[in-house]
Amino acid sequence: MSDLLERLRDRGWRLTAQRRVVAEVLDGDHVHYTADEVHARATDRLPEIARATVYNTLSELVALGEVLEVSTDGRAKRYDPNARHSHQHLVCSRCGTIRDVHPTGDPLTALPEHERFGFAVAEATVTYRGVCPHCADA
Amino acid sequence: MSDLLERLRDRGWRLTAQRRVVAEVLDGDHVHYTADEVHARATDRLPEIARATVYNTLSELVALGEVLEVSTDGRAKRYDPNARHSHQHLVCSRCGTIRDVHPTGDPLTALPEHERFGFAVAEATVTYRGVCPHCADA
DNA sequence: ACCCTACATTGGACATTGTCTAAGTCAAGA
DNA sequence: TCTTGACTTAGACAATGTCCAATGTAGGGT
Numbered sequence: 001m002s003d004l005l006e007r008l009r010d011r012g013w014r015l016t017a018q019r020r021v022v023a024e025v026l027d028g029d030h031v032h033y034t035a036d037e038v039h040a041r042a043t044d045r046l047p048e049i050a051r052a053t054v055y056n057t058l059s060e061l062v063a064l065g066e067v068l069e070v071s072t073d074g075r076a077k078r079y080d081p082n083a084r085h086s087h088q089h090l091v092c093s094r095c096g097t098i099r100d101v102h103p104t105g106d107p108l109t110a111l112p113e114h115e116r117f118g119f120a121v122a123e124a125t126v127t128y129r130g131v132c133p134h135c136a137d138a
Numbered sequence: 139m140s141d142l143l144e145r146l147r148d149r150g151w152r153l154t155a156q157r158r159v160v161a162e163v164l165d166g167d168h169v170h171y172t173a174d175e176v177h178a179r180a181t182d183r184l185p186e187i188a189r190a191t192v193y194n195t196l197s198e199l200v201a202l203g204e205v206l207e208v209s210t211d212g213r214a215k216r217y218d219p220n221a222r223h224s225h226q227h228l229v230c231s232r233c234g235t236i237r238d239v240h241p242t243g244d245p246l247t248a249l250p251e252h253e254r255f256g257f258a259v260a261e262a263t264v265t266y267r268g269v270c271p272h273c274a275d276a
Numbered sequence: 277a278c279c280c281t282a283c284a285t286t287g288g289a290c291a292t293t294g295t296c297t298a299a300g301t302c303a304a305g306a
Numbered sequence: 307t308c309t310t311g312a313c314t315t316a317g318a319c320a321a322t323g324t325c326c327a328a329t330g331t332a333g334g335g336t
Contacts, residue, residue: 014282014283014284014331014332014333015332015333016283016284016285016331016332018284018285019284034322035322035323036321036322048285048286049285049286050285050286050287051286051287051323052285052286052287052288052323052324052325053284053285053286055322055323055324056284056285069212071209071211071212073209074207074209074212074215074293074294075321075322076321076322076323077212077322077323090249090253090254090255090257090259092257093260099255099257101249101253101254101255102253103245103248103249103250103253104248104249104250105248107241107245107248107264108266110241110242110243110245110264111228111239111241111242111266112241112242115228115239115240115241116228116239116268117228117237117239117270117271118270118271118274119228119230119237119266119268119269119270119271120268120269120274121228121266121267121268122231122267122268122269123266123267123268124264124265124266124267125264125265125267126245126248126262126263126264127262127263127265128246128249128257128259128261128262129259129260129261129262129263130254130257130258130259130260130261131257131258131260132255132256132257133255133256133257136256136258152302152303152304152311152312152313153303153304154302154303154312154313154314156313156314157313172293173293173294174292174293186314186315187314187315188314188315188316188317189294189315189316190294190295190296190314190315190316190317191313191314191315193293193294193295194313194314212322212323213292213293214292214293214294215293215294
């Protein structure tokens with residue numbers, strides 16, 4: 001993620017202070033912030049950044065394939081900067097904590113041809129749910 | 139689904155016209171309506187049913203395990219009456235159409251112990267995405 | 277180094293989806 | 307039939323996301 005800004009500039013992205021800050025907030029693995037969480041953290045570094053700019057920038061990063069959009073609970077979408085390594089998610093059914101996980105095999109192969117109904121199936125996302133160790137104690 | 143109302147009455151559910159209508163709308167397999175779609179269809183049969191009642195009734199049906207809540211796109215949740223047979227979903231990435239599908243094997247077994255991070259993993263939901271035949275033509 | 281200008285940002289209104297509450301209504305048991 | 311606690315209602319409110327016109331600015335051209 002550290003050379004993200006260079007990759008984006010190479011693709012003709014105009015580099016503004018706002019975009020830099022959003023990218024910095026998402027830097028680091030295993031982060032799954034909502035748009036408003038990104039906005040709150042961005043505001044720490046650039047106090048007047050607008051909510052709409054955060055939404056715009058996140059959408060662009062998703063469109064460029066640099067960030068994944070994850071919606072595990074029907075509430076706010078979360079943004080996952082770990083887009084370069086295929087993975088799935090494990091979600092705590094109590095507190096909502098998310099971890100990246102790596103199941104074995106390719107889930108696409110589990111869907112037989114006669115269950116595809118003529119769709120050009122391109123992707124399979126798996127969400128595992130269970131109680132995390134922290135919530136199990138409480 | 140046809141004996142749903144009897145099962146619910148056996149569990150002490152108070153049977154009102156509103157609840158009956160919501161259950162009737164969800165009757166039939168392979169239906170994946172949003173709450174507002176359920177409300178629109180319920181209104182055809184019972185013009186003054188309130189939106190809140192539809193939301194309440196759907197939540198109760200989910201809590202009772204009679205209906206599944208599905209959120210495939212971060213937009214409105216959809217309600218799936220096919221809760222009695224385990225299945226997954228295939229979603230068109232253009233038009234959002236949803237089909238029930240039955241992959242082979244159990245996706246839970248694909249998550250090794252060392253990838254569970256101490257979670258008591260209880261469930262795995264898989265969403266397949268691709269372009270449906272209808273959208274491929276257009 | 278300084279302009280241009282196309283693209284980005286801003287703030288706030290608006291849209292969608294879902295939740296809550298207080299007051300009125302009714303299903304079902306006695 | 308009466309009673310009562312559960313159900314329904316309407317509308318305000320909350321959370322999340324989108325849109326727009328006005329303003330600002332990054333980066334190329336000179």
